[in-house]
Amino acid sequence: MRFLKWTVYGIAALLIFAFLHYTLPQTDIVRIVGTENRRMDLGENSWFWAAPDVGTGSGTSRDVFFINAVYPNGKTMEYRNEDTGWGWPPYFKMNSSSLNTSAKELQSTAAAPKWVAITHYGWRNQLFTIFPNAISLREVAGPDTRVIPWISIIILTVLAGILFMIRRMWLQFRERMIEPAVIEAQETLDDLDRRADRAKAGVGGWFRRVTGRK
Known part of the structure; x- marks a missing residue:
C-alpha cells in the first residue's frame, strides 16, 4: 500500500510539474x-x-x-x-x-x-x-x-502559499473533526466489545447453573 501511495503521489507531482512547465x-x-x-x-x-x-x-x-x-x-x-x-x-x-x-x-x-x-x-x-x-x-x-523570471517566481510563490494554507486547513479539519470522530467510533466499538463479553459471560453462567456444570 505504501508503494502504491507514493506511486500515485509521484504521478500527480509529475503531471503538475508538466502542466506548470508548459503553461508558465x-x-x-x-x-x-x-x-x-x-x-x-x-x-x-x-x-x-x-x-x-x-x-x-x-x-x-x-x-x-x-x-x-x-x-x-x-x-x-x-x-x-x-x-x-x-x-x-x-x-x-x-x-x-x-x-x-x-x-x-x-x-x-x-x-x-x-x-x-x-x-x-x-x-x-x-x-x-x-x-x-x-x-x-x-x-x-x-x-x-x-x-530573471519574475512572473514565474511570483506565480509559484502564490501557489506555494495557497498549498500551504490548504494543508493547514486540512490538518486543522482533521484534528478537530476527523480524529475525534475516529476516537469516538473506536470507543463505541470497544464499549460494544465489552458489552458483548459481559453478555457472553452472563449466558455462560446461566447455562452452567441450568446444567449444573462448573
Missing part, C-alpha cells in the same frame, strides 16, 4: 533569422494550439505566424505566434500581427547579430509538430543577458 512563461535569448506565415492542418496535436475562435480559418486548418530563431550555440528554434484571446493559458494575447512586425524588425545575420529575448510558453516537439507560442520579445545587449 519562459524566456530564450536568440537571434531572429526570419518570419513566415504557414497554413497549418491540425490533428491530434490541436490541444497545443490556440482555440479556433482565436486563430484564423477553421478549427483544423489555419494561417499561423512563425518566428525562426537561432540560439547562441547555433541550435535552431521555431516559435508560433498565435493570439490566445480570452482562453487558456490566460495571457490575453491579441497582438500576433504586431509581434510579427516587431520580429521582422529585429532580424539579423550572424555577422551583425541582434540578440532578442523571446518570452513564450509551451514546448517544441518535432514528432508531434508542437511549437512554443511567443508572447513578447525585446532586444537585449547580448547572448549572456540574464533574465
Whole structure:
C-alpha cells in the first residue's frame, strides 16, 4: 500500500510539474533569422494550439505566424505566434500581427547579430509538430543577458502559499473533526466489545447453573 501511495503521489507531482512547465512563461535569448506565415492542418496535436475562435480559418486548418530563431550555440528554434484571446493559458494575447512586425524588425545575420529575448510558453516537439507560442520579445545587449523570471517566481510563490494554507486547513479539519470522530467510533466499538463479553459471560453462567456444570 505504501508503494502504491507514493506511486500515485509521484504521478500527480509529475503531471503538475508538466502542466506548470508548459503553461508558465519562459524566456530564450536568440537571434531572429526570419518570419513566415504557414497554413497549418491540425490533428491530434490541436490541444497545443490556440482555440479556433482565436486563430484564423477553421478549427483544423489555419494561417499561423512563425518566428525562426537561432540560439547562441547555433541550435535552431521555431516559435508560433498565435493570439490566445480570452482562453487558456490566460495571457490575453491579441497582438500576433504586431509581434510579427516587431520580429521582422529585429532580424539579423550572424555577422551583425541582434540578440532578442523571446518570452513564450509551451514546448517544441518535432514528432508531434508542437511549437512554443511567443508572447513578447525585446532586444537585449547580448547572448549572456540574464533574465530573471519574475512572473514565474511570483506565480509559484502564490501557489506555494495557497498549498500551504490548504494543508493547514486540512490538518486543522482533521484534528478537530476527523480524529475525534475516529476516537469516538473506536470507543463505541470497544464499549460494544465489552458489552458483548459481559453478555457472553452472563449466558455462560446461566447455562452452567441450568446444567449444573462448573
